[in-house]
Amino acid sequence: MMKYTLTLLIAVLLLTSSCVTKKVYQDLENKYADLKKENRRIQDETDDCIKSKADLQMAYDAIKEELAKTHQEADKNLADYMAASNNLKALQSSYAALEKNSNDALETNMGKNRELLKQLGEKEKALAAEQSRLDKAKADLQASSQRLAELENLMAAKDASMRKLKETLSSALNSFEGKGLTVQQKNGKVYVSMENKLLFSSGSWAVGAEGRKAVVEVGKVLAANPDISVLIEGHTDDDAYGGSGPIADNWDLSTKRATAIVGILSENRDINRQNLTAAGRSEYAPIATNSTAEGKAKNRRIEIILTPKLDEISKMLNQL
Structure with a gap:
């Protein structure tokens, strides 16, 4: 027209x-x-x-969704970490008991113990990485929310004017x-x-x-x-x-x-x-x-x- x-x-x-x-x-x-x-x-x-x-708004929604996923992954890693810690304790008890057994049995248990320690270290690294990612996602979400609030306040001020x-x-x-x-x-x-x-x-x-x-x-x-x-x-x-x-x-x-x-x-x-x-x-x-x-x-x-x-x-x- x-x-x-x-x-x-x-x-x-x-x-x-x-x-x-x-x-x-x-x-x-x-x-x-x-x-x-x-x-x-x-x-x-x-x-x-x-x-x-x-x-x-789309970016804000995407960050919220990513934050929820990060929380879920962090909870899973924490659960894995606790399970690995419990296994380690059980193996440490077994290790003490098996010291009286043969050298072969002792070496086998030590190998398992080393493997579990390795897995535990990897889980700790993964958990630390997820925590860092979670912190960054929170910071990004906070910054985006603040900018959105400032924009909304400015638009509200224009309407009031x-x-x-x-x-x-x-x-x-x-x-x-x-x-x-x-x-x-x-x-x-x-x-x-x-x-x-x-x-x-x-x-x-x-x-x-x-x-x-x-x-x-x-x-x-x-x-x-x-x-x-x-x-x-x-x-x-x-x-x-x-x-x-x-x-x-x-x-x-x-x-x-x-x-x-x-x-x-x-x-x-x-x-x-x-x-x-x-x-x-x-x-x-x-x-x-x-x-x-x-x-x-x-x-x-x-x-x-x-x-x-x-x-x-x-x-x-x-x-x-």
Whole structure:
């Protein structure tokens, strides 16, 4: 679906290039390249985190299984050692009694005794080797458990940070409740959704005064959280764009609306612009049915998606 979306966006850009200036076309082309690069990077990071956590869990399970086997082998060697020790004691008693017998019988018993002593020495070496192996397995298991705990704690801290961010946004945007603005946390991200009735007039990408206030409040929170990646997505319903001028279709309109939000956020100098990405999704990511007026209104929206940066988690996974 993403590949089809990107291909369609390229086609739209090519079809509309004759209607816009070279600079506008170049800007759109650069934004598309940035979007594609950022999307690929985020997806790669997410896939790497999921795969690394699965690999670590598999390694942890394998070490536990190996530790159980080592315990079983150690118990068996200890039992063999005790049996050999008992045999040695019995032979030593026999040796004392047989000293009175002939030299041949004595030599035979001494040979058996030497063989048992040899076997006992081998068992002791095997037991020592198994103990060393058991100690190493315990140390490896402890180290893996500690790294896994650290990773889980870091991920929990990220989740807690995003919950706090969600609460901060909800508090900052409380005055816009019931005006088409919602704040949600899901999949480790925070979503700020604003319906077009709060932001834009029909067919326009100019942000109204009330909508600007809401975006500025979001910007204040983002300025205080510089380690958050911000994706601004523009969405439309499935009604074909019927306006005129520089807008070609819903793809173009949704992209310009997302870019307009980025422009307002960029006015806050405390926001790192490298954290901002604008994307147009047209009508292809609806959250409600387009068969009713209410559903269409919900689909016409801007979504500001806040994602924690995963640099620390990636670094820890690389050290495992």
